[in-house]
Amino acid sequence: MVNDARGTLLAVRETVQSELTSYLTLQREYLSGIGSELIPVCDALESFLLEGGKRLRPLFAYAGFAATGKVATAADIRAFTSLELLQACALIHDDLMDRSDTRRGKPAIHRHFENLHQQEAMSGLADQFGEAAAVLLGDLALVWSDHLLHTSGVENSALLSALKVHDEMRIELMAGQYLDVREAGERSPSVDRSLRIARYKSGKYTIERPLHLGASLAITDAAERKDLTNILSAYGLPLGEAFQLRDDMLGIFGDPSVTGKPAGDDIREGKRTVLMAMTLERADQASAAKITAALGREDLTSDQIEEIRALITATGAVKVVEDLIEGLLSNALTAANSDEIDPSARELLIELATSATRRSH
Amino acid sequence: MVNDARGTLLAVRETVQSELTSYLTLQREYLSGIGSELIPVCDALESFLLEGGKRLRPLFAYAGFAATGKVATAADIRAFTSLELLQACALIHDDLMDRSDTRRGKPAIHRHFENLHQQEAMSGLADQFGEAAAVLLGDLALVWSDHLLHTSGVENSALLSALKVHDEMRIELMAGQYLDVREAGERSPSVDRSLRIARYKSGKYTIERPLHLGASLAITDAAERKDLTNILSAYGLPLGEAFQLRDDMLGIFGDPSVTGKPAGDDIREGKRTVLMAMTLERADQASAAKITAALGREDLTSDQIEEIRALITATGAVKVVEDLIEGLLSNALTAANSDEIDPSARELLIELATSATRRSH
Structure with missing residues (x-):
């Protein structure tokens, strides 16, 4: 029985991963249509969202749905997946506020953009650019989270x-x-x-x-x-x-x-x-x-x-x-x-x- | 004719102001129920939102509605008002990213909370506290904006x-x-x-x-x-x-x-x-x-x-x-x-x- 539950949760987690992948692909197309300068934003958020994360919140949403006795559809799981984007906002802003250097063994978003600024020898202050990018990427993830919920198809x-x-x-x-x-x-x-x-x-x-x-x-x-x-x-x-x-x-x-x-x-x-x-x-x-x-x-x-x-x-x-x-x-x-x-x-x-x-x- | 339009816009602006006031009063009750530490958050956002602002975005939303020939109800104007909360998020985060000291002649939100930290001789770094508060107050204003739209009654x-x-x-x-x-x-x-x-x-x-x-x-x-x-x-x-x-x-x-x-x-x-x-x-x-x-x-x-x-x-x-x-x-x-x-x-x-x-x- 416990193994069945574990199997179900693993399958939901994979669906969440693939829903996130599809959503981020669509958004990459949209944003790169506005300007190629937005590609590093897409890269950073993809890496942040797809390479790690326990997907706890979508899994709890799945369990809450299952607690009613109904079976979640693909649209429902898409709606649960939106919680991962909200969590991305919380973590990106959290790392910025705590001035943490790393997240899951990689540079935190503000450090990542600070590094980009230095690598590309951009004008202005690298740390200010990193901080601003983290504010905006968090805001964007928050808005995306809403957008994915609204367009989930429920x-x-x-x-x-x-x-x-x-x-x-x-x-x-x-x-x-x-x-x-x-x-x-x-x-x-x-x-x-x-x-x-x-x-x-x-x-x-x-x-x-x-x-x-x-x-x-x-x-x-x-x-x-x-x-x-x-x-x-x-x-x-x-x-x-x-x-x-x-x-x-x-x-x-x-x-x-x-x-x-x-x-x-x-x-x-x-x-x-x-x-x-x-x-x-x-x-x-x-x-x-x-x-x-x-x-x-x-x-x-x-x-x-x-x-x-x-x-x-x-x-x-x-x-x-x-x-x-x-x-x-x-x-x-x-x-x-x-x-x-x-x-x-x-x-x-x-x-x-x-x-x-x-x-x- | 122009004077009529000006009068209408002034009246809408007043309604926006009173809708904002009511919404912020409700939110103050809610947040202070969680903890009295949240009162400075309510104070700061009330001052930011109620003491200034051209209300341009709600006014344009009103005009877009009027362009259809229909007459906006109180619920519609509440929905337009949500744009002011979104704009508060944009401005609070903008001032933080630009490291601006002032907004409408008063300290920017991050400076305001930096000052609070110093006045109350809190522990830790005042500038870090100010920045963190500005990140979170902007996030909160963004979420409130959504919430006001959703509960507008349209x-x-x-x-x-x-x-x-x-x-x-x-x-x-x-x-x-x-x-x-x-x-x-x-x-x-x-x-x-x-x-x-x-x-x-x-x-x-x-x-x-x-x-x-x-x-x-x-x-x-x-x-x-x-x-x-x-x-x-x-x-x-x-x-x-x-x-x-x-x-x-x-x-x-x-x-x-x-x-x-x-x-x-x-x-x-x-x-x-x-x-x-x-x-x-x-x-x-x-x-x-x-x-x-x-x-x-x-x-x-x-x-x-x-x-x-x-x-x-x-x-x-x-x-x-x-x-x-x-x-x-x-x-x-x-x-x-x-x-x-x-x-x-x-x-x-x-x-x-x-x-x-x-x-x-």
């Missing part, structure tokens, strides 16, 4: 129903992103505030709303799908928090060859995660001082990273976070087994929950 | 018809913005390339597409409105170029107390405008060298700006640009008087054309 009633969920999801995403950026400016960390950010950025945006989007395309009447919507929230919100907590763990303990990010990246970036807030809450004064001094220092050696990792583990925060992940996962699995969920979707939801929380990248 | 068929124009407009906008940013990296200016940018950024985005959007809400069948669409393009494209050329003139010769931008701002920013490309095409070697040396220098004194202005005028480029504006305006007016345009809309289009090209800010 029935008008399904589209109108999906737009409501889609708008709410995007407003929550931007609010969550702002809270995250704002958090970096706080003078001291807070477990509560970090958990709230995890709820908006991951609980809602990554999991709950994609599930709702899928369900809203299958059952267009919001009242009719109300009970299912609630169960999908009961599954999606804890799972989303667990997903973000796993991200926190990988940001500090992840293997760079698997994550595509430098070792201990969240330490170097000084990221205000739940794991870090819990660590500092538990650390003795000397350890807390050492950890705080290391946060945001880009020049940490691997020995220093190793030392900070050991300090974090010694506080017990890792154990607490791992237990929290297991507890949240268990809540999600209980919801997945509820009667409101069509049996055909249960194994999908279970497989997705497990892979989202026990992943290594 | 009939479903009208909404679905408008989405097509709206998507095309936004893709063109982002393409035009990228071409503009890319142009700053070219080692030498080009009248042709700058005219193409003016076509995408202003011809299409500011005028032609808003007109089409209005028409698409009134007549939902694209084939049925084809002739009208073509005439609106015949009016909108030349007028949009003329509008951008007027912008070029104001960017160099505008009165800071009226434009809200520093004197000779385009010189200090080294902007690659059609006016500047024409100037350098016509200037003798000595003048061209002097002008080129001044471009992009933020520390120019007012005497130096005055000297550059005189050199630009001496090349004859100002005369050429003014003649071009008049020629384009005359083409637009011819189209406005075509039989395809409902008589009730003619004076609106004429009034808008005149004010867009003979304005002082």
Whole structure:
């Protein structure tokens, strides 16, 4: 059964890949018709979108659709695929705001365009050009995401129903992103505030709303799908928090060859995660001082990273976070087994929950 | 007759203002429910959107609707108003990309949040926080623009018809913005390339597409409105170029107390405008060298700006640009008087054309 679910998800992932490929081919034709200067934009977005990505949001939308008992058509999967373009906007703008150099082991979009500027010995400031390109490529991906949803070929009633969920999801995403950026400016960390950010950025945006989007395309009447919507929230919100907590763990303990990010990246970036807030809450004064001094220092050696990792583990925060992940996962699995969920979707939801929380990248 | 048109446009502008106010009030309630940290986001966007702006795009959408002979309802005007939120995104991101300090005489959004960071003695880098806030506030305005269009209350068929124009407009906008940013990296200016940018950024985005959007809400069948669409393009494209050329003139010769931008701002920013490309095409070697040396220098004194202005005028480029504006305006007016345009809309289009090209800010 689990293998069947895994097979289905792999097949959906391949369809998402081929839908993205077709969409980007069409857009390349359109943009290069406006001017050949736009070809590097198409190249960069193709590489960003097609060479990597877990396709989590389209997969959750697929599972939300399946939870109604209906079978998604090609048009529905095209609509789910639009979430990957929205996510591209979020990541491109995120890397710019965080001043991250890499994404999936390759230069972040703003660095890529900064490099292009230098290679072509263009006039003006290379970093300013890179930043501007990242702003615009993110904006373009956001607009494309809408466009792909609108032209997916789903029935008008399904589209109108999906737009409501889609708008709410995007407003929550931007609010969550702002809270995250704002958090970096706080003078001291807070477990509560970090958990709230995890709820908006991951609980809602990554999991709950994609599930709702899928369900809203299958059952267009919001009242009719109300009970299912609630169960999908009961599954999606804890799972989303667990997903973000796993991200926190990988940001500090992840293997760079698997994550595509430098070792201990969240330490170097000084990221205000739940794991870090819990660590500092538990650390003795000397350890807390050492950890705080290391946060945001880009020049940490691997020995220093190793030392900070050991300090974090010694506080017990890792154990607490791992237990929290297991507890949240268990809540999600209980919801997945509820009667409101069509049996055909249960194994999908279970497989997705497990892979989202026990992943290594 | 002209006074009637002016009165109508003033009334529409007031309705746009009140629709924006209502929408922003609702969004403030929603966002402050998520977290009080989001209140400065609401404050900044309210100030940005409500204290200024010519409302040109909603007015052109209104005129495009009127050109069909139908009368716009409150829901239609709400749909037109969404264009102001899209424009807010474009301006906020534009100021960030150009590293402009001011907008309408007040700090640009990224500077405003940089200032907040300093005033509240927040942790981290103030400029990074300002930039991140500008990225996210622009993104939020873009998503709000969609949301206001979707919830405007227009009939479903009208909404679905408008989405097509709206998507095309936004893709063109982002393409035009990228071409503009890319142009700053070219080692030498080009009248042709700058005219193409003016076509995408202003011809299409500011005028032609808003007109089409209005028409698409009134007549939902694209084939049925084809002739009208073509005439609106015949009016909108030349007028949009003329509008951008007027912008070029104001960017160099505008009165800071009226434009809200520093004197000779385009010189200090080294902007690659059609006016500047024409100037350098016509200037003798000595003048061209002097002008080129001044471009992009933020520390120019007012005497130096005055000297550059005189050199630009001496090349004859100002005369050429003014003649071009008049020629384009005359083409637009011819189209406005075509039989395809409902008589009730003619004076609106004429009034808008005149004010867009003979304005002082």
